[in-house]
Amino acid sequence: MKELEGSLSMLKNEAILAYFFKGILFTIILSFLAVLIGVLFGSVLALIRNYCTKKGTRIFKWLACIYIEVFRNTPLLLWIFICLVFCPCPALFSRKMFGLTSVETKLLFKAAVALILFTSSVIAEIIRGGLNSIAQGQFEAGHSQGFNTVQTMIYIILPQAYRNVIPTLLSQVITTIKDSSYLANVATIELMSRVKTILASSYNYNGTGTVNVSDVFVLFGAACLVYFCINFTLSCVVRRMQKKKKKVAEPRREEVPSVAL
Amino acid sequence: MTEMFSAAAWRKVWTYRLTFLLGLWNTVRTAFLGLLLSVALGVIFGLMATSGKKSLKRISRVYVELIQNTPLLLQMCFVYYAFAFSGHSLSIIFTGVLALGVYHGAYMAEVIRAGIEAIPKGQFEAAHSQGFGYVSTMSEIILPQSIKIILPPMVNQVVNLIKNTSCLYIIGGADLISLTYSFVTGATTGGAYAPAYLVSGLLFFIICFPLSTLATVWETALKKRERAAVPKDDTERMVEEA
DSSP states (O other), X not given: OHHHHXXXXXXXXXXXXXXXXXXXXXXXXXXXXXXXXXXXXXXXXXXXXXXXXXXXXXXXHHHHHHHHHHHHTXXXXXXHHHHHHHOOOOGGGSSOBTTXXXXXXXXXXXXXXXXXXXXXXXXXXXXXXXXXXXXXXXXXXXXXXXXXXXXXXXXXXXHHHHHHHHHHHHHHHHHHHHHGGGGGGGTOSSHHHHHHHHHHTGGGTSSSSSOXXXXXXXXXXXXXXHHHHHHHHHHHHHHHHHHHHHHHHHHHHHHHHHHHX | OGGGGOHHHHHHHHHTHHHHHHHHHHHHHXXXXXXXXXXXXXXXXXXXXXXXXXXXXXXXXXXXXXXXXXXXXXXXHHHHHHHHHTTOOOOHHHHHHHHHHHHHHHHHHHHHHHHHXXXXXXXXXXXXXXXOOHHHIIIIIIHHHHHHHHHHHHHXXXXXXXXXXXXXXXXXXXSHHHHHHHHHHXXXXXXXXXXXXXXXXXXXXXXXXXXXXXXXXXXHHHHHHHHHHHHHXXXXXXXXXX
16 A cells, blocks of 8 residues: 555656656657658658559659558568668757757657658558549549649649548547557657656655556556547547548438439 | 678678577467457457447447557556566566457457448348347358458458567567567677668568558458449339339
């Protein structure tokens, strides 16, 4: 019982709390950034994979194909390790900032690059699914109105494709928030790795002088709660959107036979 | 990057090829046992979610939401440290099987639930009217129909499961990625970064690519068949209405 009180008292320690909340902040910022850049890069990949089918540009299609398949079929951790060794770090990120040492920002940058590269391959496939769901007639309609291919894409196809995949993209945010915990493997600054650090030094704070099993429960429980609150809220939003979409789509389907009759 | 083309680095990888094979064996073993556990859990909780009993449904919902909304890494650390600090250290592989099985069990449960829910209600009612009990309805009528809806996303989950064995690294893992990392950073073996990462990435790719391609092709074929089936349904309805 005394051990549990000691563990709980850690959550009242202001220094630990500040450390913890900063971890949450980094996790959220990192994940949204990864998805945002992933959407940009993924859209380019998806467009190339889908529409560079002419003879001269086919090589780009194959390159995009290889990129997507390679990243989709290998673990994220491998890419984090690879980026730690091979990713060049610009001078902008190799100095002290956000209250981190220069080594930590460098690590953060490299690991974030791995996360972004990995996420964009998944998002590319999501967006490709959205593009494939657009009827062929939309292209023809666009062309018949005098839009060229680029204009058709920007004004007609992409807006519809994005709207179709917004729920899927949001659930990708959930996955990315969970995936960002992989960064804990290389001691980058986010929630999961911070919890591990606190656990490792918890004997200093819980008053018993040793790491107890109650510390594990309290610390991981707190982290679990944070992840759950963020992700559950997002998944509720996703579910509501999908329900709404179904409601919009369903009456239309029922109209078809009556029109045919 | 230069060691990519250095013969010495490649020779080092070849000398220590057994390390990679051991890692591969551990990864495959963990993934296979984790898959068995996850399918078992998935079937149990998937059936609970579609049982129609409120309490069972709620239990299954809580399990799925709790597991799907927290990272696997956190769960794995939790299992490992909770047992370690209470004095019953689990082996790494066993922890991995447990955590992976429970994590992917939640996804399997959702896949199976969706598969069963895709079967029209009339099938259940028809089975009951013919005197089928719950078990025989499920095993002889519902599951054989839903299996083709269930399998493609399940194969996708298998791919994720294999990739997620890399999580073992955080508890001092024995899987392919962890062994590769300790190979490239080891005091006597270190340095051959590019060849070692290439080899382990390639091993993962060789296993995962056929599976994920199979899942994609299968799913597209299924969708195409469904779409082809829709007009027929409509004409049937029109005939009936007329």
